[in-house]
Amino acid sequence: MDWRQPWLWPRHFQYALFVGAGFLGVLLLSPWWVHSWNAWSDVTQAQAKLLAQQQATLTLREQTAQLQQASSKSPASFADAAVLSQLAQQEGLQLAQIGMDKPQQTASLSALQIQQLPVHLKVQGSWDGWLNWLAHWPSAAPGVTVASLELKADPRGGISAQILAVAPQSITAESAFELSGLNSDDTASTDPFSAQVWVSAQRQHAEQHPSYARLVAPELLRPRDWLETFPRERLQYVGQIGSGAELEALVKVLPPTTDKKDTALSSVHRVRVGSHLGQDFGKVVAVQTDQLVVQELALTPTGEWQTREVRLPLQEAAP
Known part of the structure; x- marks a missing residue:
C-alpha cells in the first residue's frame, strides 16, 4: 500500500483511518470544549447570584422605606436643655x-x-x-x-x-x-465666592483626611475641660503653685472685649500637665516658671491636621 495514495487502500483500512482521524480531532478539540463549558457554567452562576443580590437589594429598600415611614409617623422627642x-x-x-x-x-x-x-x-x-x-x-x-x-x-x-x-x-x-x-431672597443672594463658604468646604474636606481620624476624632470623644469654653486669646498665665512634678499653673480668664466690667468671668483656674484649654484642642504639655507650653491642633491649607506648639508667657495678675 502506497501511503501517498490512501484512496487506493482497501476499504477497511480507509474506514479505520477515518475513525482514527475523527478520534484525534475530538481529542484536540476537547480542551477548548471543556473550557467553554466551564465558562458557560460560571456565567450562569454569576447571573443567578446577580439576580439574587438585586432581589435582596429590592427587599432591603422596601424594608427601609417602611421603617422610614414608621419613624416619620412616630418621631422621637427629646428634652431641650x-x-x-x-x-x-x-x-x-x-x-x-x-x-x-x-x-x-x-x-x-x-x-x-x-x-x-x-x-x-x-x-x-x-x-x-x-x-x-x-x-x-x-x-x-x-x-x-x-x-x-x-x-x-x-x-x-x-x-x-x-x-x-x-x-x-x-x-x-x-x-x-x-x-x-x-x-x-437671602439664599438667592449668597456670594459663591464667600470666605465662609470656602472655609466650610475646607473643613468638610479636612474631615476626610486620614489625620482627622488620628488627631481630631479622639479629642471629640473625651470629656471637655472648662477652659476649653474660652478662646486662647482670653487666657493668661499669671502664676504657679507647687513645685517639681506637682507644679500647677494659674490661668486667668479675661472678660470679653465688649464687656470688660464682667468680673464673674475674670476668674483664675488651676491647670496641670495634661489639662486642656482653648478652642483648638489645646493640651498643656509643660508648666514652667516663665511660660506655659500648650500643644494645639491646626488645620493646614492642604486639609491636613497637624500639631503646633504655643507658649503662653507668664504675666503678672492685675490686682
Missing part, C-alpha cells in the same frame, strides 16, 4: 448657660438621625436642691447626660457646679427648623 433651667428654678437653684459646643455626630447616631449637643452650665444653690435637680433628670429631661462635672463648696453657702451636659437632638427636626428660617 432649657427644661433643665426650668427645673433648676423649681428647686431654688441659680442656673446660667455659659455656651454650647458644636453638635457631635457618630455613625450609629446618624443612622438614627440623632446628634448630641454639648451645653456648658453653671449652677449655684443648696445641696438638697442640687440632689433633687439631678434626681428629676431621667423624667424631666430624658436622654440628657453629664459629660463632665466640677463641684465645689460655695463660700456663700451651698454648692457651685460647672457642668458639661450632653442633650440629644433630632437631626431632621433641626434641619427643618433651619430650612424654615431661611429667606429665599
Whole structure:
C-alpha cells in the first residue's frame, strides 16, 4: 500500500483511518470544549447570584422605606436643655448657660438621625436642691447626660457646679427648623465666592483626611475641660503653685472685649500637665516658671491636621 495514495487502500483500512482521524480531532478539540463549558457554567452562576443580590437589594429598600415611614409617623422627642433651667428654678437653684459646643455626630447616631449637643452650665444653690435637680433628670429631661462635672463648696453657702451636659437632638427636626428660617431672597443672594463658604468646604474636606481620624476624632470623644469654653486669646498665665512634678499653673480668664466690667468671668483656674484649654484642642504639655507650653491642633491649607506648639508667657495678675 502506497501511503501517498490512501484512496487506493482497501476499504477497511480507509474506514479505520477515518475513525482514527475523527478520534484525534475530538481529542484536540476537547480542551477548548471543556473550557467553554466551564465558562458557560460560571456565567450562569454569576447571573443567578446577580439576580439574587438585586432581589435582596429590592427587599432591603422596601424594608427601609417602611421603617422610614414608621419613624416619620412616630418621631422621637427629646428634652431641650432649657427644661433643665426650668427645673433648676423649681428647686431654688441659680442656673446660667455659659455656651454650647458644636453638635457631635457618630455613625450609629446618624443612622438614627440623632446628634448630641454639648451645653456648658453653671449652677449655684443648696445641696438638697442640687440632689433633687439631678434626681428629676431621667423624667424631666430624658436622654440628657453629664459629660463632665466640677463641684465645689460655695463660700456663700451651698454648692457651685460647672457642668458639661450632653442633650440629644433630632437631626431632621433641626434641619427643618433651619430650612424654615431661611429667606429665599437671602439664599438667592449668597456670594459663591464667600470666605465662609470656602472655609466650610475646607473643613468638610479636612474631615476626610486620614489625620482627622488620628488627631481630631479622639479629642471629640473625651470629656471637655472648662477652659476649653474660652478662646486662647482670653487666657493668661499669671502664676504657679507647687513645685517639681506637682507644679500647677494659674490661668486667668479675661472678660470679653465688649464687656470688660464682667468680673464673674475674670476668674483664675488651676491647670496641670495634661489639662486642656482653648478652642483648638489645646493640651498643656509643660508648666514652667516663665511660660506655659500648650500643644494645639491646626488645620493646614492642604486639609491636613497637624500639631503646633504655643507658649503662653507668664504675666503678672492685675490686682
